Amino acid sequence: MSDGFLVARRRWRVVSAALPGLPQLLTGRWGTGWTVLLTWLGCLWVLTARYERVIGALGGAWDQSLALVTLVVSLIVAWTWSWRDVSGSDRPLGIGVSQWDLAARAFSKNHTAVAGLIVIIALYLVALLTPLLAPYDPAFQGNLITERYVGLSTVHPLGTDNYARDVLSRLLYGARISLAIGFVAVSISVTIGTLLGAVAGFMGGIVDGLIMRFVDIVISFPRLVLLITIIGLFGSSIFMIVAVLGLTLWPGTARIVRGEVLSLREREFIQAATVLGYSKRRIILRHLIPNALGPVIVAATLGIGNTIVLEAGLSFLGLGVQPPTPSWGTMVAVGRDDLLGAWWLSTFPGLAIVFTVLAFNLVGDGLRDALDPRLRT
Secondary structure (H helix, E strand, C coil): CCHHHHHHHHHHHHHHHHHHHHHHHHCCCCCCCCCHHHHHHHHHHHHHHHHHHHHHHHCCCHHHHHHHHHHHHHHEEEEEEEHHHHHHCCCCCCCCCHHHHHHHHHHHCCCHHHHHHHHHHHHHHHHHHHHHHHCCCCCCCCCCCCCCCCCCCCCCCCCCCCCCCCCCHHEEEEEEHHHHHHHHHHHHHHHHHHHHHHHHHHHHHHHHHHHHHHHHHHHCHHHHHHHHHHHHCCCCCCHHHHHHHHHHHHHHHHHHHHHHHHHCCCHHHHHHHHCCCHHHHHHHHHHHHCCCCHHHHHHHCCCCCCCCHHHHHHHCCCCCCCCCCCCCHHHHHCHHHHHCCCHHHHHHHHHHHHHHHHHHHHHHHHHHHHHCCCCCC
């Protein structure tokens, strides 16, 4: 390497150490730069503006401890990633670069998808840091005579509800419920669908027929009616909602994976693995599933947004998370009778649902384009 290149890299290291993400912004990498910079500045703001809460989180409740760990880990990861990024090798495109690297570079060029990813990262960080951010306890009730249906103010930035509870605090705590349910439920459904789809596509024959007929049976049931029936019979709880959503959303993933595996099992590397005597389990887990993850990742990203909407619909019908636990769906349901007099009760949780689902859809579309070599530019 030339002396000028080493001097430039040393300068970038100094800039990255002072302000992570700034070197990426100055070199035109807007997506990664803004993600790292906003994460770093946001966590620093929490650390300074909520210092007393940060100290109080030491040895506190589990959610406070989780928030403290998230804060520390986010600061370390943002600083370390920016430092390592500017210290990396100057490797030309196409030399030692994997398909995942090419997909990441293609994704970074899609500005709308990158914006959606920044929103998603911000949402999950806010949800994890809620105990340090929320101005009030979500169940705290103020004076019911003077503090009910208070509009937007400095004391209550998003107003109060019919029980004089702070809407902003409930919105932040509701994000934890909605985002967690969406993530966990989709993780369960993707795991089940990927395994069953891979087994059906690779084994073929009667195994494929039995699995796919079971998929057809599950799909044939009206999902909303099935969810309402199960929750009505066994009660409504966060665990039950996650289990029901996770166990009813997997057929679509199974069909996608089966189609990919049917194509992959005829490739030379799968035939070579079979000739070498590898077990079917090893071929499925180590060769087929990793090469079929592209469509699965896209389906999972889009599925989280759909799951959030579905959970909000159940909560709106009174079959989701039960009061006083806040969720975006229940908050919309509470404000439906006061849309004119107290518009903020339903507006802000409704907007939170819209922007969250939009962000996941934008990321899903960007991943679809980035993971398909035919659509890369």
